[in-house]
Amino acid sequence: MVSSNLRPALGTILTSIALAVVTAPPASLAQSRPPVPAEDALEDLVAEIEETESLWGANSPDLVEPLTALSLLYEERGNYELALALIDKATQVIEVNHGLHTLEEAQLMRQSIRIERARGNAEAAWNEETDLLRLIRRRRHQADTRT
Numbered sequence: 001m002v003s004s005n006l007r008p009a010l011g012t013i014l015t016s017i018a019l020a021v022v023t024a025p026p027a028s029l030a031q032s033r034p035p036v037p038a039e040d041a042l043e044d045l046v047a048e049i050e051e052t053e054s055l056w057g058a059n060s061p062d063l064v065e066p067l068t069a070l071s072l073l074y075e076e077r078g079n080y081e082l083a084l085a086l087i088d089k090a091t092q093v094i095e096v097n098h099g100l101h102t103l104e105e106a107q108l109m110r111q112s113i114r115i116e117r118a119r120g121n122a123e124a125a126w127n128e129e130t131d132l133l134r135l136i137r138r139r140r141h142q143a144d145t146r147t
């Protein structure tokens with residue numbers, strides 16, 4: 001039983017909660033519209049990638065950062081296929097510019113593992129983890145603090 005001293009305070013709290021519930025937009029509306037800044041960021045990244053490719057070519061090292069950022073945006077949206085395709089492209093650019101099996105690929109590999117887990121593809125995640133461990137254990141990377 002609520003004491004008579006607490007009833008006014010309890011009534012105020014319940015009224016506040018009721019107002020918050022009534023004035024809050026339904027979850028379906030909040031999730032159906034992506035935020036405008038994310039759309040702008042996506043368009044800006046696509047424009048940056050296109051401009052860099054047209055100026056410096058499809059394997060410009062300046063593409064790694066925007067490709068990675070765009071893949072993260074697609075991952076956040078649950079569009080895993082596009083995110084993985086962008087990771088593959090960024091990895092290819094790294095390999096062309098820095099050679100095979102460099103630590104610059106490690107962050108992309110971690111993202112790929114995360115995506116494969118989210119997709120429920122345990123085998124692909126396991127294979128990517130194994131490749132990442134092999135990359136880290138390479139003799140030339142043993143002294144690198146990033147490992």
